[in-house]
Amino acid sequence: MLKSTSRLYKIINKNVTLTFSRLQNTAAEIGQSSRQRAWLLARERYQDHEHVHYSSVLETKIKPKFSIPEAQPAFPEDWMDDYEFYKGGQDKADKKGTPDASVPPSEVPCNGCGANLHCSSESLPGYIPSEIFRGRTHQELQTITCKRCHFLNHYNIALDVEVAPSTYVETISRIQDKFALAIVLVDLLDFPSSIWPGMQHVLGTKRPVFLVGNKVDLLPRDSNVYLQHIKDSLMREFVKHGGGDGLNVKNVSLISAKTGYGIEELITQLHKTWAYKGDVYLLGCTNVGKSSLFNILLNSDYCRPEASDLVRKATTCPWPGTTLKLLRFPILRPSNDRIYQRFKRLVSERSEKAAMEKERRAVARETGAAAAAQPVASVGRTFDRRDVTNDAFAMSSGSKPITTLNDRQKEYKEARWVYDTPGVMQPDQLTPLLTTDELVKLQPTTMIRPRAFRLRPQISILLGGLARLDLLEITSSKKQFDWLKVFVFASENLPVLIADTQAAEEVYKRYLGTPFLGVPLASEDWEARRKRWPGLQCKEGDIVLANEGRNDGKLNCDITLSSAGWMGLLLPGHSECRLRAWTPQAAGIYKRKPALIPLADRLVGKHIRYSLAYNTTTPFVFKK
Numbered sequence: 350m351l352k353s354t355s356r357l358y359k360i361i362n363k364n365v366t367l368t369f370s371r372l373q374n375t376a377a378e379i380g381q382s383s384r385q386r387a388w389l390l391a392r393e394r395y396q397d398h399e400h401v402h403y404s405s406v407l408e409t410k411i412k413p414k415f416s417i418p419e420a421q422p423a424f425p426e427d428w429m430d431d432y433e434f435y436k437g438g439q440d441k442a443d444k445k446g447t448p449d450a451s452v453p454p455s456e457v458p459c460n461g462c463g464a465n466l467h468c469s470s471e472s473l474p475g476y477i478p479s480e481i482f483r484g485r486t487h488q489e490l491q492t493i494t495c496k497r498c499h500f501l502n503h504y505n506i507a508l509d510v511e512v513a514p515s516t517y518v519e520t521i522s523r524i525q526d527k528f529a530l531a532i533v534l535v536d537l538l539d540f541p542s543s544i545w546p547g548m549q550h551v552l553g554t555k556r557p558v559f560l561v562g563n564k565v566d567l568l569p570r571d572s573n574v575y576l577q578h579i580k581d582s583l584m585r586e587f588v589k590h591g592g593g594d595g596l597n598v599k600n601v602s603l604i605s606a607k608t609g610y611g612i613e614e615l616i617t618q619l620h621k622t623w624a625y626k627g628d629v630y631l632l633g634c635t636n637v638g639k640s641s642l643f644n645i646l647l648n649s650d651y652c653r654p655e656a657s658d659l660v661r662k663a664t665t666c667p668w669p670g671t672t673l674k675l676l677r678f679p680i681l682r683p684s685n686d687r688i689y690q691r692f693k694r695l696v697s698e699r700s701e702k703a704a705m706e707k708e709r710r711a712v713a714r715e716t717g718a719a720a721a722a723q724p725v726a727s728v729g730r731t732f733d734r735r736d737v738t739n740d741a742f743a744m745s746s747g748s749k750p751i752t753t754l755n756d757r758q759k760e761y762k763e764a765r766w767v768y769d770t771p772g773v774m775q776p777d778q779l780t781p782l783l784t785t786d787e788l789v790k791l792q793p794t795t796m797i798r799p800r801a802f803r804l805r806p807q808i809s810i811l812l813g814g815l816a817r818l819d820l821l822e823i824t825s826s827k828k829q830f831d832w833l834k835v836f837v838f839a840s841e842n843l844p845v846l847i848a849d850t851q852a853a854e855e856v857y858k859r860y861l862g863t864p865f866l867g868v869p870l871a872s873e874d875w876e877a878r879r880k881r882w883p884g885l886q887c888k889e890g891d892i893v894l895a896n897e898g899r900n901d902g903k904l905n906c907d908i909t910l911s912s913a914g915w916m917g918l919l920l921p922g923h924s925e926c927r928l929r930a931w932t933p934q935a936a937g938i939y940k941r942k943p944a945l946i947p948l949a950d951r952l953v954g955k956h957i958r959y960s961l962a963y964n965t966t967t968p969f970v971f972k973k
Contacts, residue, residue: 391959391960394407394408395407399852400848400849400851400852400855400856401846401847401848401856402808402847402848402849402961403802403845403846403847403960403961403962404844404845404846404847404865405800405844405845405846405962406844406846406864406865408960408962428499428500428503429446429478429480429481431499431503432481432493432499434481434485434489434493435480435481436480445478446477446478446479446480446481446496447478447479447480448468448469448470448471448476448478448479449468449469449479449482449483450469450470452467452468452469452479452482452483454466454467454468454469454475455467455482455487455490457487457490457491458475458675458676459474459475459494459495459498460491460492460493460494460498460676461494461495461497461498461499461501461502462474462475462494462495462497462498462676463675463676463769463771464495466482466490466493466495467482468481468482468483471496474495474497475495476495476496476497477493477495477496478496481493521551521630521632521770521771521773522551524551524552524556524630524632525551525553527627527628528626528627529556529627529628529629529630530557530558530559530619530623530626530627530628530629530630531552531556531557531558531559531629531630531632532558532559532561532629532630532631532632532642533548533552533558533559533560533561533587533592533632533633534561534562534563534631534632534633534637534638534639534642535560535561535562535563535583535587535633535637536562536563536564536634536636536637536638537562537563537564537565537567537568537579537583537603537945538564538567538568538793538797538838538914539637539778539909539911539912539937540562540583540586540909541586541587541589541590541777541909541939541941542775542777542778542909542911542912542936542937542939543633543634543636543637543775543778544586544587544590544591544592544634544775545591545632545633545634545773545775546590546591546775547591547773548591548592548632549591549592549593551632552593552597552632554593554594554597555597556597557597557599557622557623558592558597558598558599559598559599559600559601559602559615559618559619559622559623560583560584560587560592560598560600560601560602561601561602561603561604561615561642562579562580562583562601562602562603562604563604563605563606563637563638563641563642564605564606564607564638565579565603565604565605565610565611565724566605566607566608566610566723566724566725566796567605567723567793567795567796567797568796568797568945568946569796569797569798569799569946569949569952569968569969570722570968570969571946571947571948571949571951571952571969572948575946576603578945578947579603579945580601580603582941582943582945583601583603584598584601586941599622599623600618600622602614602615602618604642605723605724605725606638606641606642606645607638607641608723608724608725608726609645609725609726609727609728610724610725610726611726612642612645612646612649612726612728613649613695613726613728613729616646616649616650616651617695619651620683620688620691624683625680625682625683625765626765627765628765628766628767628768629680629765629766629767629768630767630768630770631643631767631768631769631770632770633772633773634772634773634774634775634778635772635773635774635775635778635780636772636778636780636788637772639769639770639772640676640769643676643678643767643769645728646678646767647660647678648728648730649728649729649730650681650687650691650729650730650731650732651680651681651767652678652679652680652681652767653678653679653680653681653764654681654730654732654733656678656679657678660676660677660678675768675769675770675771676768676769677766677767677768677769678766678767679756679761679764679765679766679767680764680765680766680767681732682765687731687732690731690732691731694729694731698727698729702726702727705725709721709722709725713967713968717967717968718968719795719796719798719968720795720796721968722796722968722969723795723796776936777911777936777937778911778912778936778937779815779911779912779913779932779933779936779937780912782869782882782883782933783868783869784869784870784872786870787868787869787870790840790842790843790867790868790870791840791842791843791868791912791913792840793839793840793841794840796968797838797839797840798841798952798965798966798968799836799837799838799917799946799949799952799953799965800836800837800845800953800962800963800965801834801835801836801837801949801950801953801962801963802834802835802837802845802847802961802962802963803832803833803834803835803956803961803962803963804818804820804832804833804834804835804847804961805820805823805831805832805833806820806821806822806823806831807819807820807821807849807850807851808820808847808848808849808850808961809847809848809849809850809853810835810837810845810846810847810916811845811846811847811848811853811856811857811866812837812839812843812845812910812913812914812916813839813843813844813866813867813868813913814857814860814861814862814866814867814868814869815843815868815910815911815912815913815932815933816885816910816911816913816914816930816931816932817853817857817885817930817931817932818835818908818910818916818928818929818930818931819850819853819928819929819930819931820833820850820926820927820928821850821891821926821927821928821929822926822927823920823924823925823926823927824924824925824926825921825922825923825924825925826922826923826924833918833919833920833921833926834918834919834920834950835916835917835918835919836904836916836917836918836919836946836949836950836953837914837916838907838914838915838916838917838945838946838949839913839914839915840914842867842868843867843868843913843914844864844865844866844867846860846865846866847961857884857885861879861882862875862879869882882933883933883934884933885931885932885933886931886932886933886934886935887929887930887931887935888929888930888931888935888938889935891927891928891929892908892927892928892929892930892940893925893926893927893928894906894918894920894925894926894927894928895920895924895925895926896920896921896922896923896924896925897923898922898923899922899923900919900920900921900922902919902948902950902951903919903943903944903947903948903950904917904918904919904943904944904946904947904948904949904950905918905919905920905942905944906918906940906941906942906943906944907940907941907942907944907945908928908930908938908939908940908941909937909938909939909940909941910930910932910937910938911932911933911936911937911938912937913932915941915945917944917945917946917949918944919949919950951969952966952969953965953966954966
C-alpha cells in the first residue's frame with residue numbers, strides 16, 4: 350500500500366512539474382513583443398548563411414531550388430517542313446538539312462536579318478539548307494527567311510553564326526558618304542553603355558542626328574517634369590561619351606518601341622525637320638530596339654502604304670545582333686496635303702487618347718499595378734493602302750498577286766528609304782556573356798520600382814551575379830547617420846544580396862549559379878561555364894562622393910553597372926563616402942550626375958524593422 354501510494358505521488362509530482370514548465374514557456378512567448386519576435390525570425394532566416402545580412406530570395410520566402418533547370422528544347426527535326434518549297438528529303442536523309450558549296454549564293458537578302466541567302470556554309474549568315482535553296486527563283490527567295498531567323502521566330506532558339514565585329518562597322522560606314530539623317534537609338538536602362546564611343550567617327554561632326562531614347566515606359570515617374578529631366582540627362586551623356594559637341598543633334602525624343610509611346614511625335618518631328626531631304630538610318634548598339642522601331646515605322650504614316658504589306662518585318666528578339674545587314678522600306682513623301690490629313694487624324698484622336706490616359710492613371714492609383722502606370726500610345730495610319738496604290742500593284746483579273754517589293758520600279762528610283770542597320774557591340778555591354786534566357790531575365794517587363802537599402806561601412810550589395818558595390822567608408826558630421834541609402838534600379842528578376850565586404854568574394858563564389866544570385870543561370874554544362882565565367886572585377890580607383898550641403902531628398906548621383914542596371918545614392922548631409930564598384934571585366938561602370946531619377950526617395954516606403962531594406966510601394970502617379 351505504501352509502495353503504490355509513493356508511486357502515485359511521483360507520477361502526480363512529475364505531471365505537475367511538466368505542466369508548470371509548459372505554462373512557464375507559454376507565458377514567456379506571450380510576453381515577447383512583436384519587435385522581439387520579428388528580430389528572432391530575422392535571425393533564423395540567416396542562421397545558415399554566414400556573412401549574409403540580406404537576401405531578396407529569403408525575404409520573399411521563396412524556397413531556393415538548386416536543381417539544374419530543364420534542358421533547352423531539342424533541335425526540331427521537322428523544321429524544314431515549315432517551308433512551302435521543301436518537298437521532303439530522301440530516305441535516311443539528314444533532317445537538319447545539308448549545305449552545298451557548289452551552288453552559287455544569291456543576291457536576295459533575308460527578310461529577317463538582311464544577309465544574302467545561300468546554302469554554302471551553315472556557320473555564315475543567310476544560310477538555308479540546299480534542299481530548300483536549290484532551284485528557287487529570285488521571286489521565291491524574296492518570300493523566305495534564313496535558318497537563323499526562322500529559329501528565332503518559331504522556336505526562340507538563337508543559332509551561332511560567324512560575324513566579325515569589323516563587318517558591323519563596315520556595313521554602317523556607308524553612311525559617311527551619303528547625305529542622310531541618323532536616328533541614334535539609346536537604351537534608357539543602359540546608358541552610357543549603349544552609346545557607341547566610335548559613333549562620331551562614322552557620323553561626322555555635321556551629320557544631322559535625331560537622338561532617341563527607347564524604353565521610357567519602364568522608367569518610374571518621380572515628378573511631373575521627369576521626361577524633360579530624362580531628355581537632358583540623355584543629351585548630356587551622349588555628348589560626353591562620343592556624340593561630339595551636340596550641335597548637330599536636331600531633336601531629342603523619348604519613345605517606347607514596345608507600347609508605341611512617343612512614336613507619333615517622332616514621326617511629326619521627322620516630317621517637320623527632315624521632310625524628304627534624304628535617306629534615314631537607324632543606328633545604335635545591339636539590343637537597343639532598332640528593329641522594333643523599324644517594324645513600327647513600317648506600319649505607320651512614315652512608310653509608303655503599298656510597301657507595308659510587301660516589306661517583311663525585321664527579326665526581333667533579346668539575342669543581340671539579329672540584324673546582320675541593311676533592311677529598308679520607302680518613306681512616304683510628306684506633302685502639304687498629307688501633313689494636313691495626318692494633322693486632322695491626330696486631332697480627331699486626341700479626345701479619345703486623353704480619355705484612355707485618364708482611365709489608365711485612375712487604374713494605376715486604385716490598383717497600384719505597374720503595367721497600368723506605364724505610358725502607352727497607339728500608332729495609327731492616315732492613308733489607306735487602296736487610295737495610293739498604283740494599278741501595277743492591283744490584283745486585277747489576269748495579273749499575279751505581288752508578294753515582294755520591287756525597288757527597281759520607276760516609282761522608287763527617286764525614293765527615300767529608312768534603313769535598319771546592324772547593332773554594334775559596345776565593349777561596356779554584358780550581352781555577349783549571357784544566354785537568351787538570361788537576357789530575358791535582365792529586361793524588366795513592367796515599370797521599374799526602385800528597391801532601397803541601408804548600406805553601412807564594410808558592407809557590399811550584390812545585384813545578381815553581375816554587379817557589386819562596396820561601401821568602404823563614410824564620414825559624417827552627424828554620428829546618427831553612419832549609413833548610405835542605396836536605390837537599386839534593375840529588373841525584379843535580378844535578386845539582391847547584401848554581405849560583409851571582407852567575405853564578399855567568398856559569398857559570391859558560394860552562391861554563383863544559385864537562385865540567391867540568379868544570373869548567370871546554372872545549366873547542364875554549368876561546371877564548364879563556371880570556369881569560363883570572368884567573375885567580377887573592380888574599376889581602377891575608388892569612387893569618392895561628397896555632399897557638402899544638407900540632405901534635400903535628391904539623389905546625389907548614379908553608379909551605372911553596365912547592362913545589369915544602376916544604383917542611385919543618397920548621402921546624408923555634410924558627409925563623404927568612398928565606394929568600389931565591380932562588374933564582369935569592370936565593364937560599364939560610370940558615375941552619372943545628376944541622377945536619372947533624382948526624387949527616387951518618394952518612390953519607396955518606410956524602413957523595415959530589423960532589416961537593411963525599405964518597403965517597395967505602388968507606382969507613383971501624379972495628378973495634373
